[in-house]
Amino acid sequence: MALTDARLAEIRARRAATTPGPWAIDAPYYWPGDDDPHVSSVAVDADCMPVLLPAPGAQRGEADLAFAVHAHHDVTDLVVEVEQLRELIAALTDPDPCAYDHHGSCQTHGQGSDPYCAHGRAQALLPPEARDA
Template identity: 40%
Template structure:
């Protein structure tokens, strides 16, 4: 398992393998032949035969069979979740910051000449996130300043109007 972000190429490969696989649902089937011999197989009702005749025997063959059978529904769900999270990330950042993040990730995955080392990617992403947070804080500070300025102008306009009325009343 990698801790690096998944490249678009790898995700497309997973999509292609999932699309080409036998449709689900798949089921883990335990065949007890007696005399201590138990086989675990993976069955597809869609096509009516075993996809995996016998999961390798051993202490994990029940879990392995369940894992293989579950992959038919788990993989599409996980790919959909990756898509959902990437969309959420795109929507949570400004377009220019998202493009900067995407550029860093593309370099990490080797989409350009001399790229692909992946060194410093996490640091680069954190730097971009810090820049985003500073920009958001500055934006909030400016919004607050604008709101204060508008209140000051309203107060000054009110005082100006009051002074004009006082002057008009004295003449």
């Protein structure tokens, strides 16, 4: 299943709305009444539902909560998309290395209109183990 432009826009918007951080697992917990005005915490209520505990003066606590709640699904979709794209790039890319002439044209793949050969750019997107396959 492809990640649609609309789905990607939703993920991008959630990420853009969050506080800049720091985001860390070992960050101290801030409860209402604590002194840090920039950090919100998420707790779980008795029904295992996420509850926002905004820090005093937190500007975007609800956006942080929405980001955290959607993270598992968003990351799963993004990982699937990356894996599919890598597989496709590997299948469509000539594994031979580029050989550029003095004009910057790739002699291996016959491409010279771009500053870099499309095959070379595609090869750079693949992890090293996929490039050697």
